Amino acid sequence: MNLPYQNSNLMSTDSVLTLTDLQFGYSLGPNLIDIPHFEIKAGESVFLRGPSGSGKSTLLGLIGGVLTPQSGKISICGKELTEISSGQRDKIRADHLGIIFQQFNLLPYIGVIQNCILPCRFSASRRNRALRSSHSVEAEAEALTSGLGLTDEDLKRKVGELSVGQQQRVAVARALIGGPDLIIADEPTSALDHDNRDRFIELLNQSREKFGSSLLFVSHDQTLASHFDRAVSLTELNQRVAA
Amino acid sequence: MKNMAVLSLAMRSLWARKITAILTVVSIAAAVLLFVAVENLRQGARTSFERTISDTDVIVGARSSPINLVLYSVFQIGDPTNNVTWETYEEIKARRDVAWVVPITLGDSHRGFRVVGTTPDYFKHYKFADSQSLSFREGQVFTDLFDVVLGAQVARELDYELNSKITLAHGLGGTSFVNHDNLPFTVTGILSPTGTPVDRSVFVSLGAIEAIHMGWRSGTPTPMSRLNTPDQLREKKLTPENVTAMLVGATSRVRSLGLQRDLNTYEAEPLQAVIPGVALSQLWNVMSVVERALALVSGFVIAVGLIGILTSILTSLNERRREMAILRAMGARGQHIIGLLVSEAALLAFIGSALGLTILYGVLWVFRPLLEARFSISALRLWPGQFDIGVVIFVTVSAAVLGLIPALIALKRSLSDGLTIRV
Secondary structure: OOOOOOOOOOOOOOEEEEEEEEEEOOOOOOOOEEEEEEEEEOOOEEEEEOOOOOOHHHHHHHHOOOOOOOEEEEEEOOEEHHHOOHHHHHHHHHHHEEEEOOOOOOOOOOOHHHHHOHHHHHOHHHHHHHHHHOOOHHHHHHHHHHHOOOOHHHHHOOHHHOOHHHHHHHHHHHHHOOOOOEEEEEOOOOOOOHHHHHHHHHHHHHHHHHHOOEEEEEEOOHHHHHHOOEEEEHHHHOOOOOO | OOHHHHHHHHHHHHHHOHHHHHHHHHHHHHHHHHHHHHHHHHHHHHHHHHOOOEOOOEEEEEOOOHHHHHHHHOOOOOOOOOOEEHHHHHHHHHOOOEEEEEEEEEEEEEOOEEEEEEOOOHHHHOEEOOOEEOOEEEEOOOOOOOEEEEOHHHHHHHOOOOOOEEOOEEOOOOOOOOEOOOOOEEEEEEEOOOOOHHHHEEEEEHHHHHHHOOOEEOOEEOHHHHOOOHHHHHHOOOOOOEEOEEEEEEOOOOHHHHHHHHHHOOOOOOEEEEOHHHHHHHHHHHHHHHHHHHHHHHHHHHHHHHHHHHHHHHHHHHHOHHHHHHHHHOOOOHHHHHHHHHHHHHHHHHHHHHHHHHHHHHHHHHOHHHHHHHOOOOOOOOOOOHHHHHHHHHHHHHHHHHHHHHHHHHHHHHHHHOOOOOO
């Protein structure tokens, strides 16, 4: 990985994610999400503080295009999720989003490298971008994981034999492969101890800056907010009437 | 994402749950093996059944049911009800539309094998399979009054060779209290295996049947019966008064219907004439009840196997919720989730049914020499045929269709889970 490839040539004033008058609730229940406006610019890192019950999971489902809002707009890199089919939303997710979960990010039955290249299996554009800097997607995955401090030995081990910290770093490499526009990290540090937590966030920030990817980092832990360009509280953002 | 990629994920995912997967595959293999084996046996039984007699246009006996007549005259099963007089035999033989007649006399046995009294013409006119003639593995047809020709199975099971001496027993049962042990017979010929009841028969001349019953009254020997030595009997002219049945060949196939009608309305005595092909298919229909029951049972076993696949996948869904969420987050579409679970079901079924066929035909192949030694041409198929491939396809496709159930459940869950991993 000599020169990291840039994502889809967005200017820093362009937004990778825009939510407008977003409303969502399950058919008989109350509104869970009511967000008038929220935006992430290209290259920006945003800390979204969301305690449990603040509608965090629902919001991520909406941004990922798995849930559809009752009203309002979700736009990813200028593409309106509400105006396209679920299949096309799946494609947008594959092409533009890198997702890191709280834990258990990896499929246990395939190897570390195979886990890393999963997004390239579902997105041709990310595969092509990965091939711009390496001769194969596997080589790109190796470059990314070694950049995140994983040794060749680690790559040969089974997923279950890696420490939680190592697994989370593999998840970062996977989220970054093929340079998506927006990385969504959902409490990725909650299973890590304090020292590892800060190092993990620094690594994540450094790596995603190389690709020019924006970051939406969701956590309940306010102390992490200083690592990011901007911090937003979901409880303030979300206008839904409290039950 | 290419379909191969889904398939390779499905395979790896399955391999990670290999104990359940292997058990499921084994249950499908057993089900398919049973189903195909039953069908193969059924076909084999039917083929060897239909091969039993050929080129005989009409079988004639005393009036009873057509099936009964065929059973005792060809299959050596059941008892003849009555005899046909020698005069009738002569008259039928003299008819212009009759090319040949082979008389058969039953009623004696040798250690459980039935004795057929007949003429040397039997070996010329009795045909089986596709007009195949009987052939002698060793020796030749009987010429002397006390010569005997053995079917292949008789010789093999009782370990007889040429020139072995045997005695006949009165009656058709395995153990008889009345023996013709004063008049031993010499084995002069052993037939090659045919896969028909001929293999289980003991052949002597019509004269021999008369000779051993000389001096008998209504089925039991009188003191007179022991008076004659073999040489004295050879001197006598032994013309039978009755025969049990006759195999008749018409001068042309088209005449056999008219011949059958004439004989069924024969005035001198009540006769039964049947066309073997017709009677054989009637007989097969009687047996097809068993055949259908077997097919039904083995069909149910396949259904149980398929439900086993469904159960194993449904049970795995809970623990694989995370797997589905990860795949969805990585950009997997609904169709990929469906493809993953459907191809998993299809894979289990395909591997299982292929394994079942391999085991079945492997076993048949190993025992092939044994099967071929017993039956000149084995009626069993030794290689997978169209039917077997059809079964594999059917089982695989059914499993794929059943796989839609867990697939749709997983899809629905992955939608309600959003992009959150539920631990």
